[in-house]
Amino acid sequence: MFVAPIIDKPTHFPQNMFGHPAMKIKSLSREQVRSVDQQAIEDYGISGLVLMENAGRGAADVIQQNAATGRVVILCGKGNNGGDGYVIARHLDLMERQVRVVSVVEIESLSGDAAANAAIAQKAELDVQVATSAEAIESHLHDADVIVDCLLGTGATGPLRGIYADAVKIANRTKATRIAIDVPTGMDVDSGEADPHTFQAELTITFVAKKIGFEFDETQSLLGDIEVVPIGVPRKLLRPWVLPS
Ligand SMILES: NC(=O)C1=CN([C@@H]2O[C@H](COP(=O)(O)OP(=O)(O)OC[C@H]3O[C@@H](n4cnc5c(N)ncnc54)[C@H](OP(=O)(O)O)[C@@H]3O)[C@@H](O)[C@H]2O)[C@H](O)CC1
Ligand SMILES: [K+]
Numbered sequence: 001m002f003v004a005p006i007i008d009k010p011t012h013f014p015q016n017m018f019g020h021p022a023m024k025i026k027s028l029s030r031e032q033v034r035s036v037d038q039q040a041i042e043d044y045g046i047s048g049l050v051l052m053e054n055a056g057r058g059a060a061d062v063i064q065q066n067a068a069t070g071r072v073v074i075l076c077g078k079g080n081n082g083g084d085g086y087v088i089a090r091h092l093d094l095m096e097r098q099v100r101v102v103s104v105v106e107i108e109s110l111s112g113d114a115a116a117n118a119a120i121a122q123k124a125e126l127d128v129q130v131a132t133s134a135e136a137i138e139s140h141l142h143d144a145d146v147i148v149d150c151l152l153g154t155g156a157t158g159p160l161r162g163i164y165a166d167a168v169k170i171a172n173r174t175k176a177t178r179i180a181i182d183v184p185t186g187m188d189v190d191s192g193e194a195d196p197h198t199f200q201a202e203l204t205i206t207f208v209a210k211k212i213g214f215e216f217d218e219t220q221s222l223l224g225d226i227e228v229v230p231i232g233v234p235r236k237l238l239r240p241w242v243l244p245s
Contacts, residue, residue, distance in 0.1 A: 023235065024243040025209040025228070030154050030189040032241070033208055040233045048113045051231050052080060056087020056117075058229035059181055059205045063088065063148065064095055066203055066225075067177050070145025071098040075137075075167050076118075077151040077185075078105045083114030084181050085150030086121040086128075093126055100127040102140045104151065104163045134166040144176040149199040153182035154211075160186050160195045168197045180204040183211060184222050192216035207231050209241065 028036070040046045063072065074089050076082035085101060092099045103110075107118050107130060121128050131137040141147065149171065151164050160168065168185055171178060178201050183189050186198030192213035202224040206214075208231060214223055235242070 023238065024245055025238055026241040026243055027210040027212045027215060028208065028241060029212050033189075033211065034154055036208055036233055036237060039237055044234055044237065046232060048080070049116060051233070052083050052113045052117060053087055054231040055182075055207050055229065056084045057091050058207075058231065059084060060088045060091035060095070062203075062205050062227045062229060063092065063146070063179060064097070067146045067179065070177075071100065071143055072146040072148060073100045073102060073141055073144035073176070074148040075151050075171060076101055076103045077164065078109055078114070079153070079155045080112070080114050081153030081155065081182055082110065082150050083112075083117045084153075085148065086114070086117035086126075088148060088150070088181070089121055089126050089128075090117075090124060093124070100129060100140060100144075102137060102167075103128065103130050104132060104137065104167050106130060106132065132163060134163075134170060137163075137167050137170050141170055141174055141176070144174060147171045147174060147176045147178050149178065149180040149185050149201065151185040151199070154189050156183075156185070156189075160197055165195070165197045168195075168199045172197070172200050178202055178224075180223070182206050183213070187213060187219060187222055189213045192219040194219065194222055198222050203227065205229055208233055208238070 074085040076085040089099045089101045180201035184199040184201045186195035189211045204223045
């Protein structure tokens with residue numbers, strides 16, 4: 001009988017799901033993470049679409065690991081945080097999940113990478129709904145088992161406007177599992193200050209690194225567990241913030 005040779009198990013480095021040792025990176029400010037994004041695009045030539053695809057695909061994997069069943073409803077805003085939501089939808093659909101995208105703005109108002117991914121989602125005949133009133137949002141969330149917050153990310157400034165506040169209020173009232181993408185909508189990335197209607201997440205999936213606003217005690221109940229998803233930004237670009245492992 002063939003007895004498989006016993007080999008020493010290689011020492012497993014702490015790996016994230018992408019199979020490379022998960023570097024420990026300092027928490028970044030809004031300005032730092034947005035400049036990393038910009039440098040990756042302008043100095044390294046990585047297209048924003050590639051960063052968004054890595055972000056959305058990585059987030060979809062983490063969602064599948066943490067909320068593996070039920071209907072996923074993704075609330076999308078106007079910018080690239082919303083753009084991530086269309087990528088997440090496409091990858092969850094590929095995992096044969098029931099997925100609905102609910103855009104709180106007219107799709108025509110999107111631009112750049114977000115508009116590109118919204119168009120792909122529509123051409124792929126994913127379930128994409130536009131809901132620009134509280135009643136319409138309510139009607140699309142009633143059967144959600146998981147709600148994903150792709151309303152606002154690092155581009156948020158000032159108090160939540162109109163429909164965004166409505167969307168967060170409605171989402172917070174449901175029994176669904178709530179997952180925030182990059183930062184819970186309503187939370188200030190730097191100060192951690194939370195709008196009265198901040199998305200209450202059980203899990204926050206954030207890109208590149210944790211944000212400095214996540215360090216405050218008051219924000220823990222809004223963040224839930226935190227997972228950092230790398231999006232392909234070169235290690236050299238992150239070097240100033242890598243912590244000794
Ligand atoms: N390297 C990375 O981290 C990557 C991050 N990605 C994702 O991109 C977002 C940042 O995207 P951005 O488009 O810059 O900003 P947002 O999507 O957060 O905001 C979009 C627009 O929302 C409006 N806005 C701003 N503040 C408010 C508010 N308080 N209430 C309502 N609406 C608001 C504003 O538009 P206006 O024209 O209405 O002023 C914003 O422009 C990041 O968080 C990640 O999720 C990339 O996908 C990949 C790389
Ligand atoms: K968000």
